[in-house]
Amino acid sequence: MKRYPLILAALLCPVSALAAPTLGGEGDDSASGPGAPGQPETDDAEEGFIINGRDATIDDFPMTGGLLGHVRGSMLGSPLDSVMFLCSSTLIAPDVVLTAAHCVDEAILEEQSFGLMQVDDLTVAWSQQVDLSAYGIGGTNVLPSHAHAGWEAAMHPDWVGGGGLQVGIAQNHDIALLFLDRPIHGVPVGFLPTPQEAELIDTDVPVTIVGWGLQQPVGLFEEPPPGSVSIKQIAESFLGEVGPFEFQVGVGPDSSRKCQGDSGGPTFLQVESEVDHGWRVIGVTSHAYDETQCQNTGGVDTRVDPYLEWIDEEMTARCDDGSRSWCEVPGIVGPEHQDVLEEWTPAEPDDSEPDPHEPEPDDEDPGTEDDDAQADSSEANERGGCGCSNLQQATAPWAVLMLLGAVAIRRRRLR
Secondary structure (H helix, E strand, C coil), X not given: CCCCCCCCHHHHCCCCCCCCCCCCCCCCCCCCCCCCCCCCCCCCCCCCECCCEEECCCCCCCCEEEEEEEEEEEECCEEEEEEEEEEEEEEEECCEEEECHHHCCHHHHHXXXXXXXXXXXXXXXXXXXXXXXCCCCCCCCCCCCCEEEEEEEEECCCCCCHHHCEECCCCXXXXXXXXXXXXXXXXXXXXXXXHHHHCCCCCCCEEEEEECCCCCXXXXXXXXXXXXXXXXXXXXXXXXXXXXXXXXXXCCCCCXXXXXXXXXXXXXXXXXXXXXXXXXXXXXXXXXXXCCCCCCCCCEEEECHHHHHHHHHHHHHHHHCCCCCCXXXXXXXXXXXXXXXXXXXXXXXXXXXXXXXXXCCCCCCCCCCCHHHHHHHHHHHHCCCCCCCCCCCCCCCHHHHHHHHHHHCCCEECC
């Protein structure tokens, strides 16, 4: 599997991302068809975690997932080999994940961390699991079996980069696609809005948000309480200020809103539809609305609808050149393709054929890993224990990441 230098931007950027409050746990007969999410619960709305949200189940908007990164390099001069949580995201085709560009931008950390972290190798993977809190610096150094590795990330060509990211409602082009090595079978995909459906996006429109971010704001050097980050959350919220390329989700401290870790995650709008449940991914969590981060008001999403043509072109191009792993529908997958999704079954892997995304072996590097020790470590990690990496109990866990984030988001206020 090809490994490529994507950067831990969502982890490193306190871009008030989608701290999703809670959507209900049990489905509803009115939401039928592939990918029909559960219906929102309205009881006990005050008992939330996240920023005014509640715990979600794997069946609540099952097309949502967290991004994990297997990072190899160094931090503060110490070896780094660890799997850590990066971002939130949405599966929009069996082999394509929609997220924010800053979640996969390799330049952000390299330019803004002042050399505190060096990333030599990074594999990014998508996981549907609800609780990803075990994945951080000093934990396992083996991607779990429930994580689906990506082989390429495509950022929008006009993405402004971390140094140019503007707060307020701006035009940052903070959107990206992650292409997976193998298609995922049995998981519904998120549908994007048509241009006509996108006309419903307006101030005060009710939406549902999902993410794995902070459940309460914390200070720069304050570590989040155990169980308050990297756990799937869901909530009902509403749109605040709306612009042609971005919109705010939630206004004021009492609203359900986003925080660090929710970056790349979705905002859902329900539209009238005769063919499916009607939920559409209209936004991707991008950045803070102002310098208060998620303390007092909601964060900002990149709108999906201005980028529909770009998304379709990127997906189609990789089918045309044979690099994608699923091309039953080359471009954007919509409700009209539900029959295709239902009838599709994954092909048995052919071990005789080389993986097109696997790098050529390096004959000059015989390797220094002890195979038996590596196997023992992998077995321990798969049992769910702390398969200890070289940085277990190492310096600079959350506090350093927050510091890097503070450095990385030297945003310019929109003029």
